[in-house]
Amino acid sequence: MSILDRKIEDPELKRATEGLSADRIEQVINSVLQGEAGARLKAYAETCMRCGMCAPACHYCVSHDMDPSYSPVGKVEQTMGLILRKHGRLTPDEVYGMAQLAYTECNLCRRCVHYCPIGIDTGYIISTVRRICHKLGVTPLYIQDTAHSHSATMNQMWVKEDEWVDSLQWQEDEARDEFPGLRIPLDVEGADIFYSVIAPEPKFRTQLIYQAAAIMKHVGADWTMPSTPGWDNSDMCMFTGDFEMMGRLKRSHFEAAQKLKVRRIVMGECGHAFRSVYDVGNRWLGWKNHPIPIVHSVEYFWELFNEGKIKLTGKYEEPVTIHDPCNIIRGRGLMDKLREVTHHLCSEVIEMSPTREHNYCCAAGGGVINCGPPFKGVRLEGNRIKADQLRATGVKTVVAPCHNCHGGLEDIIHHYQLGIQTKFLGDLIYELMEKPELE
Amino acid sequence: MNAFYNFATGPLAWAAFAVFIGGSVYRIWSMIQLAKQKEAAFISYMSLPHALRSIVRWLIPFGTLGWKENPSITLATFLFHICLFVLLIFTPAHEVLWSYAFGFTFPVIPEVLADTLTLVVIGACCFFVHRRLTNIQVRYVTTGKDWLALGIATAPFITGFLASQQFADGQIMTLLHVLCGEAMLVAIPFTRLSHALFQPLTRAYIASEFGAVRHVQDW
Amino acid sequence: MKLRVHGLLALSGLLLLAVFWLGPAPVSAQEDMVQLRPEALQPATRPAALFKHDEHNEKAHLEDQCIVCHHSGADGVLVADETSEGTPCADCHTVEKGKKQTALRQAYHRRCMNCHKAKGRGPTHCSGCHDKRHP
Numbered sequence: 001m002s003i004l005d006r007k008i009e010d011p012e013l014k015r016a017t018e019g020l021s022a023d024r025i026e027q028v029i030n031s032v033l034q035g036e037a038g039a040r041l042k043a044y045a046e047t048c049m050r051c052g053m054c055a056p057a058c059h060y061c062v063s064h065d066m067d068p069s070y071s072p073v074g075k076v077e078q079t080m081g082l083i084l085r086k087h088g089r090l091t092p093d094e095v096y097g098m099a100q101l102a103y104t105e106c107n108l109c110r111r112c113v114h115y116c117p118i119g120i121d122t123g124y125i126i127s128t129v130r131r132i133c134h135k136l137g138v139t140p141l142y143i144q145d146t147a148h149s150h151s152a153t154m155n156q157m158w159v160k161e162d163e164w165v166d167s168l169q170w171q172e173d174e175a176r177d178e179f180p181g182l183r184i185p186l187d188v189e190g191a192d193i194f195y196s197v198i199a200p201e202p203k204f205r206t207q208l209i210y211q212a213a214a215i216m217k218h219v220g221a222d223w224t225m226p227s228t229p230g231w232d233n234s235d236m237c238m239f240t241g242d243f244e245m246m247g248r249l250k251r252s253h254f255e256a257a258q259k260l261k262v263r264r265i266v267m268g269e270c271g272h273a274f275r276s277v278y279d280v281g282n283r284w285l286g287w288k289n290h291p292i293p294i295v296h297s298v299e300y301f302w303e304l305f306n307e308g309k310i311k312l313t314g315k316y317e318e319p320v321t322i323h324d325p326c327n328i329i330r331g332r333g334l335m336d337k338l339r340e341v342t343h344h345l346c347s348e349v350i351e352m353s354p355t356r357e358h359n360y361c362c363a364a365g366g367g368v369i370n371c372g373p374p375f376k377g378v379r380l381e382g383n384r385i386k387a388d389q390l391r392a393t394g395v396k397t398v399v400a401p402c403h404n405c406h407g408g409l410e411d412i413i414h415h416y417q418l419g420i421q422t423k424f425l426g427d428l429i430y431e432l433m434e435k436p437e438l439e
Numbered sequence: 440m441n442a443f444y445n446f447a448t449g450p451l452a453w454a455a456f457a458v459f460i461g462g463s464v465y466r467i468w469s470m471i472q473l474a475k476q477k478e479a480a481f482i483s484y485m486s487l488p489h490a491l492r493s494i495v496r497w498l499i500p501f502g503t504l505g506w507k508e509n510p511s512i513t514l515a516t517f518l519f520h521i522c523l524f525v526l527l528i529f530t531p532a533h534e535v536l537w538s539y540a541f542g543f544t545f546p547v548i549p550e551v552l553a554d555t556l557t558l559v560v561i562g563a564c565c566f567f568v569h570r571r572l573t574n575i576q577v578r579y580v581t582t583g584k585d586w587l588a589l590g591i592a593t594a595p596f597i598t599g600f601l602a603s604q605q606f607a608d609g610q611i612m613t614l615l616h617v618l619c620g621e622a623m624l625v626a627i628p629f630t631r632l633s634h635a636l637f638q639p640l641t642r643a644y645i646a647s648e649f650g651a652v653r654h655v656q657d658w
Numbered sequence: 659m660k661l662r663v664h665g666l667l668a669l670s671g672l673l674l675l676a677v678f679w680l681g682p683a684p685v686s687a688q689e690d691m692v693q694l695r696p697e698a699l700q701p702a703t704r705p706a707a708l709f710k711h712d713e714h715n716e717k718a719h720l721e722d723q724c725i726v727c728h729h730s731g732a733d734g735v736l737v738a739d740e741t742s743e744g745t746p747c748a749d750c751h752t753v754e755k756g757k758k759q760t761a762l763r764q765a766y767h768r769r770c771m772n773c774h775k776a777k778g779r780g781p782t783h784c785s786g787c788h789d790k791r792h793p
Contacts, residue, residue, distance in 0.1 A: 039474035043470060050577060052577040053509045056509070113645060114503065117497055118634060118637075119644065331655075333654030358504055
């Protein structure tokens with residue numbers, strides 16, 4: 001079994017690979033390998049002992065009855081291994097397979113790092129493969145559309161500037177019925193908090209902005225959102241391999257906050273955006289860390305609970321389980337804070353097994369869900385283990401503080417008929433917090 | 440035969456050690472140079488405490504998720520490496536050579552223990568071979584380089600054991616053992632066995648990224 | 659099927675090794691056998707080195723050059739023309755290395771092996787002298 005035995009038709013992958021020549025492929029591959037890759041790739045390629053210990057790390061591999069072509073090392077072998085073996089002289093068909101594998105069969109979740117005695121970062125290798133694919137112009141249609149949106153609008157969802165402000169004002173309007181005097185303060189200079197979200201929030205999860213505004217009102221936060229581009233902290237370009245564009249996006253995000261002279265950025269419940277801001281995009285821009293402090297919502301909520309600022313009317317009575325998003329758990333170590341916040345909110349938490357930083361991925365992150373409908377089946381079949389894991393807890397509610405995880409889990413829950421609902425922490429806080437009594 | 444044996448244990452041994460040490464220093468040096476030139480930013484995240492923490496953790500059998508979930512290869516890997524280092528240093532015959540050549544002595548293990556540990560290593564190598572052939576995960580990604588590395592790593596132990604048992608007239612096996620050992624030394628910087636040189640670096644890097652930047656364990 | 663074949667191979671490999679291990683049965687020492695078995699180095703880890711004094715010296719043309727092995731001296735300096743037949747090596751070369759004295763075991767190894775190497779004759783590998791067939 002190899003990726004070429006399970007090719008899925010994607011119009012953009014098809015169009016782009018049809019126009020490739022062997023020389024062009026070789027030249028692009030080698031320009032990336034020589035120009036951008038360095039000691040890490042060299043050491044990883046040389047010292048991987050092919051022990052196969054990483055196979056049980058990957059949800060794709062486990063979910064496909066340990067099919068070796070889905071193991072982390074098996075996937076590296078079919079992409080970067082192939083490149084190195086053939087010195088970059090791949091056929092267009094092989095490039096198609098390499099792109100399909102890199103974009104849809106690896107979530108860059110880095111669970112395999114916990115399995116590798118050498119310490120090989122498979123996520124980095126697959127990212128480098130994606131970088132090559134991007135430079136060859138071979139990216140799946142749907143995710144490339146989001147990347148185009150990023151370059152045209154500086155947000156992921158083709159949200160126009162006036163639509164953005166309209167959406168905020170609409171949510172403010174709605175929320176003022178429930179919370180008299182509530183504001184979504186735009187462009188407030190010197191605010192404590194610059195609240196940034198991903199573009200899917202204004203596009204189709206607008207209630208999340210409503211909820212965030214309600215929570216900010218509840219805790220009396222001094223916060224603001226920008227009315228101009230830079231409000232979207234998401235970053236599909238990081239995942240397509242368009243690092244130049246990733247840099248522009250992160251710069252616009254940081255600069256929007258800097259222009260307003262805020263104390264810090266609080267990010268909505270999104271995982272990949274946090275990765276992009278915390279240790280990928282910032283580095284591309286030359287920041288060792290960040291120009292201003294950045295906190296993920298989980299950490300912000302944790303602070304609010306610790307300071308006693310959130311007053312609850314009660315706890316969520318049904319048992320819940322916690323899904324650990326890779327980008328804020330393996331990416332930021334927020335597993336304890338996530339649990340403390342969840343325990344504040346819920347009377348019973350039943351842990352998945354394995355859990356915390358060893359939890360299985362949602363199979364949606366890393367841009368995989370963004371590759372769209374053609375590849376939905378890849379995610380569903382590739383994460384049977386998550387369905388088993390969820391089913392084994394016996395709960396009917398899963399807390400997942402990440403948009404991609406939400407999308408991925410919802411699809412899995414539906415496909416495997418688990419009858420579980422997914423919740424953001426913000427959903428629970430909004431649901432349970434004391435609200436003004438209205439006549 | 441005597442002359443060739445003397446050549447193998449004399450000039451050839453010096454050459455092997457020179458290639459091993461020189462090659463290792465060169466490989467590590469050039470890898471660090473490459474990192475400085477191409478990935479200097481990533482070096483800045485290196486954190487010694489986190490690197491050491493992770494290295495120690497991964498040296499504990501069954502101390503990490505990867506070791507726990509792969510018990511048989513974990514057992515074989517630890518037995519192989521521990522016995523390798525013990526035998527390399529504490530085999531009585533090896534100590535005699537140090538003492539003969541340089542005049543210093545140190546405690547050794549009994550010969551019967553050395554023989555037993557050698558059999559353990561050979562057993563581990565048989566397991567590696569068996570696993571490489573039968574485990575679909577491993578077979579899928581096995582290349583000639585992996586067989587070469589395994590062969591080079593196994594040969595000194597088989598020949599060493601046979602030499603210790605005076606197989607044939609003893610000399611031929613001792614000679615082969617010496618040659619295989621030298622081959623392994625020479626191969627370390629230039630084959631998959633270079634993981635001996637680079638593993639501490641790759642481990643240290645990922646441990647720093649996970650520990651110091653992302654505040655999470657890498658095991 | 660494959661699995662069974664490889665298992666069988668591995669097993670037979672181990673058996674073969676076990677046979678070799680137990681293989682060479684000790685043979686009783688011959689009447690004229692002479693071995694170097696200094697008391698100071700007992701208990702020995704290896705069989706005592708085979709050394710048939712007269713036969714060796716005849717082969718090596720050392721009949722009248724006793725001093726090559728039976729040398730003498732003090733403080734790390736050899737005295738020319740002074741021999742030491744009859745004095746056990748261990749009298750001067752202590753087991754532990756002295757300040758200016760080669761340790762006993764090392765003295766034996768160097769004396770024999772260095773000469774064998776220099777002349778290009780005589781064994782220099784372990785079992786060439788410490789022969790398990792003659793314990």
